Amino acid sequence: MTFHVPLPLSSPALPAVVVTNLRRAYGDRVVIENLNLRIERGEFVALLGESGCGKTTLLRALAGLDPIQGGRIAAPKRPAVVFQEHRLLPWDNLWRNVALGLPAPDARAQAGAALVEVGLGGRLDDWPRNLSGGQAQRVALARALVQQPELLLLDEPFAALDALTRIRMHELVRELVANHRPGVLLVTHDVDEAIALADRILVMRDGTIAFEHRTNGNGPASMARTDLLAELGVLTSHVPA
Amino acid sequence: MRQPSLICVCRFVNGTVISGLIVLSNLEQTAATVEFDRLKYAEGLSSPAQRPDFRLGKRSLQLISWLAPVALVAVWEILAQAGWLSPQVLPAPSKVARTAIKLATTGSLLNDLGVSLLRAAAGFAIGASIGFALGTFVGFSRIAEAAIDRSVQMIRAIPFLALLPLVIVWLGVGEAEKIFLVALGVTFPIYINTILGIRQVDPKLVELGRIQGLNALQLIRRVVLPGALPSILTGVRYALATAWLALVVAETIGAQSGIGFLAMDAREFLRTDVIVLTIVIYALIGIAADAIARWLERRLLAWHPNYGGTR
Numbered sequence: 001m002t003f004h005v006p007l008p009l010s011s012p013a014l015p016a017v018v019v020t021n022l023r024r025a026y027g028d029r030v031v032i033e034n035l036n037l038r039i040e041r042g043e044f045v046a047l048l049g050e051s052g053c054g055k056t057t058l059l060r061a062l063a064g065l066d067p068i069q070g071g072r073i074a075a076p077k078r079p080a081v082v083f084q085e086h087r088l089l090p091w092d093n094l095w096r097n098v099a100l101g102l103p104a105p106d107a108r109a110q111a112g113a114a115l116v117e118v119g120l121g122g123r124l125d126d127w128p129r130n131l132s133g134g135q136a137q138r139v140a141l142a143r144a145l146v147q148q149p150e151l152l153l154l155d156e157p158f159a160a161l162d163a164l165t166r167i168r169m170h171e172l173v174r175e176l177v178a179n180h181r182p183g184v185l186l187v188t189h190d191v192d193e194a195i196a197l198a199d200r201i202l203v204m205r206d207g208t209i210a211f212e213h214r215t216n217g218n219g220p221a222s223m224a225r226t227d228l229l230a231e232l233g234v235l236t237s238h239v240p241a
Numbered sequence: 242m243r244q245p246s247l248i249c250v251c252r253f254v255n256g257t258v259i260s261g262l263i264v265l266s267n268l269e270q271t272a273a274t275v276e277f278d279r280l281k282y283a284e285g286l287s288s289p290a291q292r293p294d295f296r297l298g299k300r301s302l303q304l305i306s307w308l309a310p311v312a313l314v315a316v317w318e319i320l321a322q323a324g325w326l327s328p329q330v331l332p333a334p335s336k337v338a339r340t341a342i343k344l345a346t347t348g349s350l351l352n353d354l355g356v357s358l359l360r361a362a363a364g365f366a367i368g369a370s371i372g373f374a375l376g377t378f379v380g381f382s383r384i385a386e387a388a389i390d391r392s393v394q395m396i397r398a399i400p401f402l403a404l405l406p407l408v409i410v411w412l413g414v415g416e417a418e419k420i421f422l423v424a425l426g427v428t429f430p431i432y433i434n435t436i437l438g439i440r441q442v443d444p445k446l447v448e449l450g451r452i453q454g455l456n457a458l459q460l461i462r463r464v465v466l467p468g469a470l471p472s473i474l475t476g477v478r479y480a481l482a483t484a485w486l487a488l489v490v491a492e493t494i495g496a497q498s499g500i501g502f503l504a505m506d507a508r509e510f511l512r513t514d515v516i517v518l519t520i521v522i523y524a525l526i527g528i529a530a531d532a533i534a535r536w537l538e539r540r541l542l543a544w545h546p547n548y549g550g551t552r
Contacts, residue, residue, distance in 0.1 A: 063452060078452075080452070081449075083445070083449075085445065087449040089467070092463075092467075092544075100455070100463065101450075127544055128544075
């Protein structure tokens with residue numbers, strides 16, 4: 001039985017996370033078995049899969065939120081997470097929310113810079129309840145990135161947003177990831193979202209990674225979409241182009 | 242006139258007394274409806290500016306809410322002045338006011354008031370600290386809950402005033418007995434509401450705090466206690482009320498100073514005006530305590546949509 005193992009400290013060549021032979025079970029029910037995964041810094045990985053296939057369980061294990069029953073997760077430092085809900089503290093203003101967990105001295109300045117990055121500069125002293133869903137989610141992104149994570153875990157962070165806001169968020173996330181270059185694992189239901197954002201798309205089935213697709217220079221997006229939908233069991237046969 | 246004929250049919254079909262009553266009330270209703278329609282019609286003809294305003298503004302409603310008790314006091318004054326109320330039973334408000342001024346300037350009223358407030362404050366501070374500490378402990382730890390909670394709940398089932406004779410045997414009739422009683426009354430509301438508040442904190446926010454790297458102490462300070470605060474402050478409001486009640490009882494049983502002593506002393510000499518004055522003072526301080534609690538809620542819970550104003 002192994003738990004989080006810190007890798008030797010930051011060298012750009014090191015991966016953001018390496019998972020070997022991961023096993024995760026609730027009592028007798030095995031959810032993840034023999035799962036291997038490696039995410040490089042600056043790499044954007046999307047994880048697709050049917051409901052209940054263990055996507056979120058994997059993400060929670062990577063975040064260190066749940067104990068694992070076997071294998072090894074090696075990460076240089078604590079990952080940052082953005083959930084489907086913004087999880088902002090309603091009793092703290094925006095900068096204090098973003099600075100949650102930052103060591104004190106210039107926390108406000110750092111939080112302010114992060115808020116500028118997500119387009120909410122100048123609202124440091126505003127309150128979460130005055131934000132729209134998209135704005136709240138942007139604050140949650142700022143809170144994750146201000147920690148300078150080497151691994152960023154996104155658990156369906158755009159699922160509750162309307163279509164237009166979601167497109168804007170996609171652009172923002174792409175920009176932020178390009179600037180900060182963390183390794184990213186995005187758990188999503190949305191095949192198009194995965195294609196739009198990821199360098200590499202994984203499909204999870206039966207507690208392990210069943211299919212892998214690299215989007216860069218791997219044919220037109222429509223092909224990828226058809227392949228992925230087939231892998232997810234939505235299309236039974238490949239439709240000729 | 243379609244409606245009355247309908248009523249006739251009704252009466253024919255079930256000609257009992259009950260249905261007759263129903264029909265009667267129906268008839269009234271119909272008449273009222275017709276009147277209302279006529280009004281509406283007239284309104285439609287007149288210009289909007291002439292339309293009579295039936296609804297009272299917020300201001301006037303507030304004015305009425307204050308005028309009513311003032312009128313009550315005025316009636317009391319008039320009855321007392323006219324000799325309808327014996328001064329032995331209920332002295333006039335003006336007499337009570339004069340007594341208040343006299344006692345405040347020449348007597349020991351301010352000193353007694355100070356003594357009472359000090360007792361309340363000391364008892365409240367002790368009881369609230371114990372209640373909060375125990376509540377926090379039990380709220381966080383299942384082991385603490387198993388060890389403490391049942392015993393506390395059993396003691397809580399005793400009306401705390403029933404302990405008074407025992408407390409007097411233990412501590413005698415003195416400051417300690419009074420402060421103890423107040424503390425006892427304050428402990429339980431704070432204890433219960435602290436536990437409740439901690440249990441109600443959103444576990445997703447606690448999880449988020451852990452992800453952001455907060456240690457246990459930071460987690461309590463930044464996430465759990467702020468989340469529990471609405472409930473804790475509700476406990477404070479309850480506790481203020483019980484603190485006051487405990488103090489009145491303790492001071493009435495036996496005291497050499499304080500508002501309750503003033504009242505019992507006045508009873509010896511049938512000074513109804515002083516007794517009424519002490520009652521009024523108790524009431525005013527109760528109102529003040531509640532106002533303080535509400536002010537605390539407004540300040541500390543400004544973020545909360547149900548408490549703070551717009552911000």
